[in-house]
Amino acid sequence: MTPTDTRQAETVIEWTEGALHLRFDHGDDHPVRLVHWGSGPEAASVVAPMPIVDVSSAGERRARHDQSLLHWGAGLRLRYTGHHVEGDELLIHQREPESRLEVTSVFRAAGPGLQIRHTVRNSAETDIMLLNVSSALIAVPEGAHDLLWGESEWLAEGRWHQRPLKELLPNVNPEFHHRRNRGNFGVTSHGSFSSGAFLPTGVLALEDGPSIAWQVETSAGWHWEASQHEGTVTVGVYGPTDLYHQFAARLAPGEAFTTVPAGFCIAEGGRDAAFGALTDYRRAIRESRPIDARLPLVYNDFMNTLMAGPSTEKELPLIEAAAAAGAEYYCIDAGWYGTGNWWADSGDWHEVPGLFTGGLVSVIEAIRAKGMRPGIWLEPEAVGERAAAGRDLPDEAFFQRFGRRVSETGHYQLDFRHPAARAHLDEAVDRLVAEFGIEFFKLDYNVNSGVGTDVDAAGPGAGLLGHTIAFRQWLSDAQARHPEVLFENCGSGGMRMDYHLLSVAHLQSTSDQQDFRLYAAIAAAAPASVTPEQAGNWAYPDKSMSLEETAFAMTAGVMGRLYLSGFLGGLGAEQFALVREAIALHKDWRQRIARSHPVWPLGLPGWDDDVLALQLDAGAESLLAVWSRGGAAEVALPTLRGRTLQQVYPVALPEWKIRTVEGATRIEVQAGPAARIYTIR
Structure with a gap:
């Protein structure tokens, strides 16, 4: 970290950290505003002046008449009281004299970006009810920006859209009406699936100028929006809010509330440059451990294979084939516990009596005998309706609404704010590590439990937020106790894919999609949401596949973190050779993938696109995947001008013809x- 340089004029705050330079102003007539973000004091600013935080409390008036969450009275009345620097963080203090709210805003340098959060403290003598607090506000001059946002749902994660901002926020000629613009484009989460409907990420892309990328770092409710303000566009990022998530936080005198973090990056070069900067920012905020750096290849027995129906007889041939293919970890997925009903027994984390010949330990020993490390599946927040934990734990340890437990398709939701909930999982994890030597946990989350819990919360959205913070802390504590154990974040595939959890998790399952043809679009888009080295893309070859289809299925895994499954022992010799070849290529590239940046030569993949392409750019060399799902076609890749392409997978199948037309690379893809x-070199 480079030394921090600060200089304060009468109404100006200057802060330089690495390549970041920020300037703020303040005065008696306005709150602190961010007025400059550039590569240095003399560099051009990317941003337009904008207050750094907005605060809404019960009984407070709005200062605008539109659909935006911006500009509440309390936020506009904040005034500067001081600032200081702590390491790589700048802290700015403000106070609102009427309500006596005090706000400390923290700007943390992280790689090429900023992580921003705010703490609101009640210094009054009576309670204050918070309804909304922005995590970050960034304004830019209006320009020819495209706005990018991602939709997501179970089995269809990462469906990105890119539209000109002027189409989403049309010019309504506000001057003619003597009014301000009310234009607002918002994206909002729903319930406890943080990425179950939309992705907590967005981009304002400008091909011939600076682009901005952002993400909301929470597993609870969130909202981001882009709105017009007199020649500027403001991006507002929020955690849970009163309007969208039934959030409220009651602050007694002396109590404080801290917003969820928001990450922002600015980069020259359009969409891909913005996502590249966001990738490096995500790496910078990860709390990685030495064990994470090994990037091991995991085989999991679930996808298109045992589907939560394990037994010794089924596992042993899979273990044999996974080891022969080159897997380094072997994970036993759901169904190993309780009475064998993987859904209703969740929470009873003891092996099914008699399910495994010689006990579960015999399967674990078989995994180790083949040179692999054992892993196992847990759904830590779920308690099935038949599980003993549902009877043994107090009602206060579960989500509740109006005095009744929240139940979703036979699952109760544990509340990790309660010590009994945490103790229940601590006992399970510690016992499984001690008894079986488990070295990998797949942590799943399969239900959307709704807006939250109203136990010990002014609103259910606040209860959900408190739980998710406690759950992340539980995960960090488990890793501290077991530093040699890896933890995967799975949310029914990619339904809880956010950097609140991914900053402390090793791996993210990107989908539960079982159709290998559809999975290609998910894998190709995944690096927009998660670093390539954390993007656990399933590769599940099957004996019914042709050689071309086998290579197609394996390609998704190579272009991220290869997450292996399937009945490998039933494959023909040529198919199995393609599997081993893909695994060898992935292992050769995995450390380079871990420093690569995603590039989409054909644009972000459309769900029904016939041809998809993803490039993982590691500097002097890159890895490029091209999938064909339609008829034979020729595609142009102009961004590869002057580069040399060499087919490295599959080596035994025909090469696609590559030619150069007017300096642009063109590939003749065969029918899919x-x-x-x-x-690419």
Whole structure:
């Protein structure tokens, strides 16, 4: 970290940290505003002046008449009281004299970006009810920006859209009406699936100028919006809010509330440059451990294989084949516990009596005998309706609404704010590590439990937020006790794919999609949401597949973190050779993938696109995957001008013809399903 340089004029705050330079102003007539973000004091600013935080409390008036969450009275009345620097963080203090709210805003340098959060403290003598507090506000001059946002749902994660901002926020000629713009484009989460409807990420892309990327870092409710303000566009990022998530936080005198963090990056070069900067920011905020750096290849027995129906007889041939293919970890998925009903027994984390010949330990020993490390599945927040934990734990340890437990399709939701809930999982994890030597936990989350819990909360959205913070702390504590154990974040696939959890998790399952043809679009888009080295893309070859289809299925895994499954022992010799070849290529590239940046030569993948492409750019060399899902076609890749392509997978199948037309690379793709992987130099 480079030394921090601060300089304060009468109404100006200057802060330089690495390549970041921020300037703020303040005065008696306005709150602190961010007025400059650039690479240095003399560099051009990317941002337009904007207050750094907005605060809404019960009984407070709005200062605008529109659909935006911006500009509440309390936020506008904040005034500067001081600032200081702590390490890589700048802290700015403000106070609102009427309500006596005090706000400390924290700007943390992280890689090429900023992580921003605010703490609101009640210094009055009576309670204050908070309804909304922004995590970050960034304004930019209006320009020819495109706005990018991602939709998501179970089995269809990462469906990105890119539209000109002027189409989403049309010019309504506000001057003619003597009014301000009311234009607002918002994206909002729903319930406890933080990425179950939309992705907590967005981009304002400008091809011939600076682009901005952001993310909301919470597993609870969130909202981001882009709105017009007199020649500027403001991006507002929020955690849970009163309007969208039934959030409220009651602050007694002396109590404080801290917003969820928001991450922002600015980069020259359009969409891909913005996502590249966001990738490095995500790496900077991760709390990685030495064990994470190994990036091991995991086989999991679930997807298109045992589907939560394990037994010794079923596991042993899978273990044999996974080891022969090159897997380094072997994870036993759901169904190993309780009475064998993987859904209704969740929470009874003891092996099914008699399910495994010689006990579960015999399967674990078989995994180790083949040179692999054992893993196992848990759904830590779920308690099935038949599980003993549902009877043994107090009602206060579960989500409740109006005095009744929240139940979703036979699952109760544990509340990790309660010590009994945490103790229940601590006992399970510690016992499984001690008894079986478990070295990998797949942590799943399969239900959307709704807006939250009203136990010990002014609103259910606040209860959900408190639980998710406590759950992340539980996960960090478990890793501290077991530093050699890896923890995967799975949310029914990618339904809880956010950097509140991914900053402390090793791996993210990107989907539960079982159709390998559809999975290609998910894998190709995944690096927009998660670093490539955390993007656990399933590769599940099947004996029913042709050689081309086998290579197609394996390609998704190579272009991220190869997450292996399938009845590998039933594959033909040529198919199995394609599996081993893909695994060898992935292992050769995995450390380079871990420092790569995603590039989409054909644009972000459309769900029904016939041809998809993802490039993982590691500097002097890149890995490029091209999937064909339609008829034969020729595609142009102009961004590869002057580069050399070499097919590296699959080596035994025909090469697709590559030619150069007017300096642009063109590839003749064959009819699909078919895929090829190239190195680019």
